[in-house]
Amino acid sequence: MLAVGLLAGQAAQAFVFTLDNPSQTVVRPASGSVQVLFNGTIVFGAGETFAGNLAVAPWLDDGSTSLGISQLCPGSICSNGGSGLVFALLVQSTDTLGLYDNNQLNSGPAYASVTANLATGGTQRILVPISVNVVDSVPEPGTLALLGLGLVGLGFVRRPMAA
Numbered sequence: 753m754l755a756v757g758l759l760a761g762q763a764a765q766a767f768v769f770t771l772d773n774p775s776q777t778v779v780r781p782a783s784g785s786v787q788v789l790f791n792g793t794i795v796f797g798a799g800e801t802f803a804g805n806l807a808v809a810p811w812l813d814d815g816s817t818s819l820g821i822s823q824l825c826p827g828s829i830c831s832n833g834g835s836g837l838v839f840a841l842l843v844q845s846t847d848t849l850g851l852y853d854n855n856q857l858n859s860g861p862a863y864a865s866v867t868a869n870l871a872t873g874g875t876q877r878i879l880v881p882i883s884v885n886v887v888d889s890v891p892e893p894g895t896l897a898l899l900g901l902g903l904v905g906l907g908f909v910r911r912p913m914a915a
Contacts (some may be wrong), residue, residue, distance in 0.1 A: 766797025769866045769878040771838065777885040778843050785844045787822050788884050790864065793835040799871025802831045808839050810852040810862040810884055819843060819852050819884060830866065839864065843886055853883035 771792035778788050796802070806825050811818045822842035829836050853862045863879040870876055 766795065767800055767868045767870070767876050767878065768793065768795040769880060771864065771880050771882065774864070774880055774882045775885075776883070777887060779889045780843060780847060780849060780886050781845045782889070783845045785822075785842050788819075788841045788843060789837055790839050790841070790882065791836060792838045792880075794829055794833050794838065794866060796833045796868060797871065801869045802833075803867040803869045803875055805867035805877075806830055806839065806865070808841070808862075808864045808882070810841065810882060812848055812850050812852050814850075817848055819847065819886075841884060843884070847886055849886050849888055851883060851885050853881075 769792065771790050774790070776788055776790075778786060780786075794802075808821055808824070809818060820842040821839060823837065823840040825831075825839060826837055828834070829838060862882050864882050865877050865879045867875055867877040
């Protein structure tokens with residue numbers, strides 16, 4: 753997904769920020785936590801540098817809670833550009849099920865944003881809409897079928913033998 757840059761009084765530059773999968777679904781863990789990884793690409797044009805600003809804030813639609821950030825621009829992708837892990841969110845076993853995208857709070861989706869210092873002296877910020885849908889695990893049909901067969905088998909074993 754290609755993001756649209758917001759300019760601060762400057763002409764378009766070669767600065768690019770994209771995410772490979774900005775909308776993700778994750779199964780809430782029974783215990784502990786799980787990371788939701790957002791991989792992408794940050795490219796700086798000639799003379800452009802990272803402005804030290806990567807922001808991520810996905811809230812539950814009713815605004816009651818947000819997902820934690822477990823990694824924010826690890827390595828040198830933000831500072832030097834490149835492709836790979838841009839940030840990771842942490843989903844805990846205690847997190848509320850639902851869509852984390854900030855729609856209700858901001859009347860629009862949550863964004864991951866990166867700001868660059870341009871060679872011309874201004875700044876440019878690129879926003880990419882993100883969302884994480886936290887769902888509960890559902891047993892596979894085969895698992896339920898095996899459980900049913902086991903219960904039927906127990907019923908036959910417990911049935912009194914006719915003499």
